[in-house]
Amino acid sequence: MLNRQDTAVFQRQLLHWYQEHHRKLPWRETRDPYKIWVSEIMLQQTTVQAVLPYYQKWLKRFPDVQTLSQAPLQKVLKAWEGLGYYQRAKNLHRAAKVITDRHQGIIPQDFLSLKALPGFGPYTTAAVLSFAFHKPYPVLDGNIRRVLMRLENIKQKAKPSVDKTLKPFLSSLFAPKNSSVFNQAFIELGALICRPQNPSCLLCPIQRFCLAFHHGTQEIIPLPKKMVTQKVNAVLGIIKHQDCYLIQKRPSQGLMADLWEFPGGKIKSGETLEQALRREIKEELGTNIDHERFLTQVTHSYTRFRVTLTAFACTLEKKPSLNPRTHRWVKPQEFQNFPFPSGSVKVIQYLRDKQNIDKEDGK
Ligand code: SF4
Numbered sequence: 001m002l003n004r005q006d007t008a009v010f011q012r013q014l015l016h017w018y019q020e021h022h023r024k025l026p027w028r029e030t031r032d033p034y035k036i037w038v039s040e041i042m043l044q045q046t047t048v049q050a051v052l053p054y055y056q057k058w059l060k061r062f063p064d065v066q067t068l069s070q071a072p073l074q075k076v077l078k079a080w081e082g083l084g085y086y087q088r089a090k091n092l093h094r095a096a097k098v099i100t101d102r103h104q105g106i107i108p109q110d111f112l113s114l115k116a117l118p119g120f121g122p123y124t125t126a127a128v129l130s131f132a133f134h135k136p137y138p139v140l141d142g143n144i145r146r147v148l149m150r151l152e153n154i155k156q157k158a159k160p161s162v163d164k165t166l167k168p169f170l171s172s173l174f175a176p177k178n179s180s181v182f183n184q185a186f187i188e189l190g191a192l193i194c195r196p197q198n199p200s201c202l203l204c205p206i207q208r209f210c211l212a213f214h215h216g217t218q219e220i221i222p223l224p225k226k227m228v229t230q231k232v233n234a235v236l237g238i239i240k241h242q243d244c245y246l247i248q249k250r251p252s253q254g255l256m257a258d259l260w261e262f263p264g265g266k267i268k269s270g271e272t273l274e275q276a277l278r279r280e281i282k283e284e285l286g287t288n289i290d291h292e293r294f295l296t297q298v299t300h301s302y303t304r305f306r307v308t309l310t311a312f313a314c315t316l317e318k319k320p321s322l323n324p325r326t327h328r329w330v331k332p333q334e335f336q337n338f339p340f341p342s343g344s345v346k347v348i349q350y351l352r353d354k355q356n357i358d359k360e361d362g363k
Contacts, residue, residue, distance in 0.1 A: 001172050002209060010209055011175045011182065017205035018185035021192065023048070026055060028184065033107040033132035034065050040127045041088050041119060045303065048191070054083050066105050069096035077258060077339035084302065084342070086256060091119025109133050130183050136176035139183045140166065143190025150194060150221050153211035158222035194218075230305035235277040236264035236347060237314040238295055244329035245351070246322075247338065248284070260328075260338040262311070262347065273310050285320040296350045300343035309343050311350070 002010060022028070025048065027039035038058060042051045061079050062068040068076070073093060080089035095117040099107055107128070108114045115125040126137035140148075145158050148166045156162050175182040193200045201213050212218040239246040239262075247260045263284045267276040278289050292312040299308045320327075330338070332355060335348050 001169065006209065007173060010173060010206055011178075013205040014185045014189065015175070015178060015181055018181060018188055022184065022188050023192075026052075027131075031132055033128055035059060036132045037107065037124070037128050038092065040124050040131075041092055042083065044088060044124075045085055046083060050083070054080070065096045065099050065107065068093060069100040069105075073258065074337075074339060078337070081259075081339045082342055082345065086259065086339075088119065090258070094118040095120065107132075109135070111137070127183070130179045134180050136174075136179045138170050138174040138179075139187070140170060141187060141190075143194075144170070144186045146196065146222060147186065147190045147194045150199070150212035150218050151206070151210050153215055153217060153221065155217065155221055156223055157225050159225075162222075228304075229301075232305050232307040233267045234265055234307060234309050235267060235273050235280060236262040236309055236311040236344075237277055237281050237289070237292070238262055238311050238347070238351070239314050239316060241319065241329055243331050245332070245335075246285075247328055247330055247335075249326045256341045258339075259344075260340050261344050264309075273312075277312055277314070281314065281316070285316070285322070287320045288317045290315045290317045295354075296347065298343060298346040298350065300341075300346060302342075307343050309347060311347050 025039075027036055030036065039051070039055060042055055042058075058079055062071060062076075071093070073090070076089050076093045077086060080086060083089075098117055099105060103113070108117075109129070111125055111129065114120055114128060115122070120128075123139055123141055126139045127141075129135040130137045130139060140163060142158065145163070145166060148154075148169055149156070149158060149162065152166075152169060154162060154165065189204070189206070193204050197219075199218050201207055201210070201218060204210070204213070207213050210218070212221050237246075246263060248263055250256055250259050250261060252258050263281055264277065265280040265284070267273065268279075271279070274292060277292055281287070281289050292314045295311045295313050297308060297310045299306060301307075328338075332348075332352060340348065
């Protein structure tokens, strides 16, 4: 812990650096709690660069809590398509409904009411209260956790369990009267200077207070986590009837819940692609494949797994009888009305490109 005098210097230097060097980001130019909340949810597990275009589009489509609360879930998921972790979009939608129904459409300003809303953990609650309402709550996100660990030279993995040690230290550094700017400054320092790799210690405004810098350990803190990337292989059946393709809705629980996809699924051990395809189509649609033809193979990396999708054009022995709530025949131009996982979006792009080539060839 720093003494009072050093704490004051620490705060002054951090805030001064922020005033001079921070990025102008749209959510920093507003006090609108809805816009700040949306940005905080989007920024979870996602970079600023990836969030920016989504953020602007989202606010055009859903400019306020009421509009979001009244939007159909499928439109909400479509606006989120490609951003990943779709539970975040569902929670935004659910929380907007609660705010409209129970709080007269006004985002609560007290910690407990806000934290009771879907998707509001301790971080998001403190961030919205601090950034929108200037309430004196310090925030502790991944960036700040890393900076604090280096300041204290804590040679551990950056797990939430280390927060027990970090929270009292953060509180001792916190500037409650400048809550919003202090929190933003700390986050920005972690993003621009005290980066996960190659921190720019020579440019760091709080270098003199940093134990890791003095011990030369900043590059190894936090200790690396073991990331296991799972490989997933799946087959898809592209089934066409007249001008329409068959798509189906994923279950409302689990991975990529409520998104749409082409029929198909994971390849089991020992199966060929064709065997897996025939089994999956029989299981899902209750009918056999008459004929299949390889179309394309795409890969997509999600945070914890890398999926390879092999798509086949299929004809079925008979047209399946389907539930319209979970299955639809859609024209290519209607794909844009349905949210798909990013891997399926690549297959759709292939189908669009192929259709254009076929048109040019006069097929
Ligand atoms: S001196 Fe280096 S390691 Fe320490 S806080 Fe600054 S950037 Fe991070």
